[in-house]
Amino acid sequence: MVAQVIDGKAFAANVRGQVAEHVAKLKEENGITPGLAVVLVGEDPASQVYVRSKGKQTVEVGMNSYEHKLDVDTSEEDLLALIDKLNNDPAVHGILVQLPLPKHLNEDLVINSIDPAKDVDGFHISNVGLLGTGQKSMVPCTPLGCLMMLRDHHGSLSGMDAVVVGRSNIVGKPMAQLLLGDSCTVTIAHSRTKDLPDVVRRADIVVAAVGRPEMVPGDWIKEGATVIDVGINRIDAPEKGEGKTRLVGDVHYESAAARAGAITPVPGGVGPMTIACLLANTLTACCRANGLTEPEGLTA
Numbered sequence: 250m251v252a253q254v255i256d257g258k259a260f261a262a263n264v265r266g267q268v269a270e271h272v273a274k275l276k277e278e279n280g281i282t283p284g285l286a287v288v289l290v291g292e293d294p295a296s297q298v299y300v301r302s303k304g305k306q307t308v309e310v311g312m313n314s315y316e317h318k319l320d321v322d323t324s325e326e327d328l329l330a331l332i333d334k335l336n337n338d339p340a341v342h343g344i345l346v347q348l349p350l351p352k353h354l355n356e357d358l359v360i361n362s363i364d365p366a367k368d369v370d371g372f373h374i375s376n377v378g379l380l381g382t383g384q385k386s387m388v389p390c391t392p393l394g395c396l397m398m399l400r401d402h403h404g405s406l407s408g409m410d411a412v413v414v415g416r417s418n419i420v421g422k423p424m425a426q427l428l429l430g431d432s433c434t435v436t437i438a439h440s441r442t443k444d445l446p447d448v449v450r451r452a453d454i455v456v457a458a459v460g461r462p463e464m465v466p467g468d469w470i471k472e473g474a475t476v477i478d479v480g481i482n483r484i485d486a487p488e489k490g491e492g493k494t495r496l497v498g499d500v501h502y503e504s505a506a507a508r509a510g511a512i513t514p515v516p517g518g519v520g521p522m523t524i525a526c527l528l529a530n531t532l533t534a535c536c537r538a539n540g541l542t543e544p545e546g547l548t549a
């Protein structure tokens with residue numbers, strides 16, 4: 250089988266188009282402009298690139314972008330004070346604190362100080378609990394983007410065997426909850442899983458989210474399965490010249506594409522969908538904050 254490539258870049262452009270349409274309508278009919286605040290502590294170059302592209306796309310869909318760049322040794326007190334200010338700012342509908350934070354800051358404490366209604370990452374314990382009990386919540390962007398692509402490709406996911414490789418709070422666990430919500434039979438596998446290759450071979454849907462370059466080879470993939478590759482790993486690419494690098498996923502793309510029914514590429518797969526879903530979540534948060542009907546098809 251030669252896999253159909255799921256074009257996350259095109260899919261994300263479509264989601265952003267839908268968001269932009271709703272934003273325009275909100276402005277026109279209600280005089281409201283959604284606002285997203287992004288907080289970056291420190292100067293990690295990869296984070297800076299990512300924050301810049303979020304800011305740019307936020308403005309492109311017609312929303313307000315507020316960037317807060319804080320010094321790497323910002324105190325917890327100062328960071329919490331900023332979050333408190335953003336929580337109480339009516340122009341801000343979504344707050345994202347870029348992770349990871351410098352070591353001296355307590356990530357759990359910081360995330361849980363964000364107003365859950367503005368927690369567009371869906372990381373606040375209150376949103377985690379709401380998702381786990383099937384109640385309306387803010388859903389983490391990466392898993393939401395994966396779910397949208399899976400639903401688009403399959404229609405119903407009911408009864409499918411899904412294996413999520415990776416158990417992180419930001420991808421693996423919420424992804425499993427979403428798949429369960431769509432009536433998949435869900436397995437969460439991880440580094441201690443026995444017979445991992447055989448566990449993955451059972452899957453109709455494989456979501457790889459471990460952060461290890463090309464760790465899932467093609468011969469773990471069941472013929473015709475759908476493969477969602479969440480990993481974005483930068484590795485050396487001496488074949489491109491000295492000091493050059495390239496991006497690869499957690500899946501060995503070529504061998505997996507030879508067996509899968511459908512597969513997301515890296516780059517151009519899950520990554521762009523993550524940002525598109527961040528914008529969708531900001532719009533959703535804005536609609537909820539104003540008691541307005543939220544957009545269809547942009548939430549879980």
Ligand SMILES: Nc1nc(=O)c2c([nH]1)NC[C@@H]1CN(c3ccc(C(=O)N[C@@H](CCC(=O)O)C(=O)O)cc3)C=[N+]21
Nearest residue numbers: 299345346347348349370481516517518520521523524
């Ligand atoms: N609170 C928080 N929320 C996040 O969602 C969050 C975060 N912190 N910290 C950092 C990670 C990383 N992340 C990415 C999203 C999109 C691409 C993306 O669009 N990547 C492009 C490639 C970009 C390139 O060429 O480097 C792609 O996959 O096609 C990458 C990385 C969100 N993160």
